[in-house]
Amino acid sequence: MVAGATQMLAQSGLQAASVSEILDKLAGLFEExxxxxxxxxxxxxxxxVASEGAVVLSRTKRSMEPFELVAAQILDETRRLTVTAKRNCRGGRSPSNGSRSVLHQTTFRSGRSLSPR
Structure with a gap:
């Protein structure tokens, strides 16, 4: 399974270093x-991984449902992490850059925000 995934990455033109850079940048935004x-x-x-899998399933099923289900789950988890981060900020911790959370500034085309409700 892992060998297959590695082969697919190589065929897609993505290098492991590129994927690592993307993951590190995304993780850095969450940390900030x-x-x-x-x-x-x-x-x-x-x-x-969930987003890529949702794209594959959506194409296979010719339906946006898998993508919408994954998007809803990711939004829920993002909200949970954001609420936890806000609680930690109240406890004396703050985002490393001192600014408003990057997660709170993200809005999708549909108008759905990542801000906790």
């Missing part, structure tokens, strides 16, 4: 937003 460092890399990986 106050998300626990231990969760950032795991969530960044989950976000990419």
């Amino acid at each position: 937003s106050g998300v626990e460092v231990a969760s950032t890399q795991r969530f960044a990986t989950t976000l990419i």
